[in-house]
Amino acid sequence: MKPPRFAYERATSVQAALQRLASHGPDIKLLAGGQSLMPMLNFRLLRPLLLLDINHLAELQQLQLLDDGTLRLGALLRHQQVLKAPQVQQHWPVMAAALAQIGHLAIRNRGTLGGSLSHADPAAEWPLLALLLQARLHLASAEGSRCIEAAEFITGAMSTALQPQELLTAVDFPALASGHGWGFAEHARRSGDFAIAAAGVLLWAEAGRITQVRIAVGGGVEGACRVPGAEAALLGCPLGMRPEDAVLQRVLDALRASVQPNVDLHASAALRAQIMAAMLRQALLAAWARLPGTGGTDQRSGSHA
Numbered sequence: 001m002k003p004p005r006f007a008y009e010r011a012t013s014v015q016a017a018l019q020r021l022a023s024h025g026p027d028i029k030l031l032a033g034g035q036s037l038m039p040m041l042n043f044r045l046l047r048p049l050l051l052l053d054i055n056h057l058a059e060l061q062q063l064q065l066l067d068d069g070t071l072r073l074g075a076l077l078r079h080q081q082v083l084k085a086p087q088v089q090q091h092w093p094v095m096a097a098a099l100a101q102i103g104h105l106a107i108r109n110r111g112t113l114g115g116s117l118s119h120a121d122p123a124a125e126w127p128l129l130a131l132l133l134q135a136r137l138h139l140a141s142a143e144g145s146r147c148i149e150a151a152e153f154i155t156g157a158m159s160t161a162l163q164p165q166e167l168l169t170a171v172d173f174p175a176l177a178s179g180h181g182w183g184f185a186e187h188a189r190r191s192g193d194f195a196i197a198a199a200g201v202l203l204w205a206e207a208g209r210i211t212q213v214r215i216a217v218g219g220g221v222e223g224a225c226r227v228p229g230a231e232a233a234l235l236g237c238p239l240g241m242r243p244e245d246a247v248l249q250r251v252l253d254a255l256r257a258s259v260q261p262n263v264d265l266h267a268s269a270a271l272r273a274q275i276m277a278a279m280l281r282q283a284l285l286a287a288w289a290r291l292p293g294t295g296g297t298d299q300r301s302g303s304h305a
């Protein structure tokens with residue numbers, strides 16, 4: 001199908017874009033990579049009067065490492081630009097591993113961080129990463145700006161706290177305390193497809209026990225989410241034991257108790273629950289193996305389903 005008729009305008013600055021959004025917010029769709037927006041227009045799921053193209057706004061394309069170690073990513077950075085950034089490869093290997101799973105190279109070269117988070121597909125990698133890495137999102141409007149936690153921003157499947165007059169300008173990823181173990185695993189029917197299920201895990205340990213845990217899952221759920229019950233099950237676990245012996249079953253039980261997978265064309269709820277548990281198991285074992293003191297693999301090497 002062809003898209004409905006719309007006007008096209010290229011934004012010349014962030015301020016100009018915000019003024020346009022202030023006067024015509026609900027009638028406007030911002031055009032970033034167009035990888036989700038254009039299919040939605042072609043299917044006539046959206047009928048904006050104006051597409052406001054933000055692709056030429058250099059202010060939204062900065063990648064900065066701030067003095068406190070925070071990684072600040074402009075909303076218009078492409079998935080592939082972030083994935084290849086040396087700072088990301090070195091300090092946020094879980095991010096690099098997850099971004100490598102987005103679609104194909106052509107999609108990663110066009111699609112943007114801001115577009116993915118604003119679209120909030122529950123099977124997309126960025127929402128899961130934003131929750132796992134406790135990202136903070138910068139939202140601007142003609143009236144001012146605000147900064148909110150990823151957990152507040154993502155309100156469900158394809159649903160966010162973004163207002164029609166707002167533009168997502170940048171996302172902050174706080175520095176990760178050193179010595180963490182990380183794992184990311186996802187399963188899709190074919191390489192490049194959206195995930196049927198995905199899981200990310202971060203672990204920290206002190207004096208031979210797990211002291212901090214973050215677990216996020218996505219793909220075929222009502223929205224990417226953290227799994228507090230599974231995180232709690234891991235706290236205090238001794239590193240001397242194999243996770244399979246120590247705690248794995250309790251973690252997977254907590255996942256099943258708190259996350260209800262969706263049914264769709266790709267998987268029944270029961271199958272998806274099984275795949276999600278398998279992904280969490282795989283990500284957890286990888287994170288455990290990368291913790292200093294477990295005699296595991298190199299901190300930076302990846303693990304994918």
Ligand SMILES: Cc1cc2nc3c(=O)[nH]c(=O)nc-3n(C[C@H](O)[C@H](O)[C@H](O)COP(=O)(O)OP(=O)(O)OC[C@H]3O[C@@H](n4cnc5c(N)ncnc54)[C@H](O)[C@@H]3O)c2cc1C
Nearest residue numbers: 030032033034035036037103111112114115116124125168
């Ligand atoms: C074949 C195919 C396979 C794909 N596979 C995957 C996959 O495996 N994993 C995955 O995560 N994604 C996948 N995608 C989606 C892709 O990652 C998109 O890039 C992403 O979902 C949207 O980003 P975009 O920059 O293209 O945004 P657009 O399509 O331009 O915009 C999406 C929405 O966000 C809004 N928006 C964009 N930027 C901003 C901003 N800065 N502030 C406020 N609102 C904004 C737009 O108005 C629109 O409503 C796939 C896409 C295709 C076509």
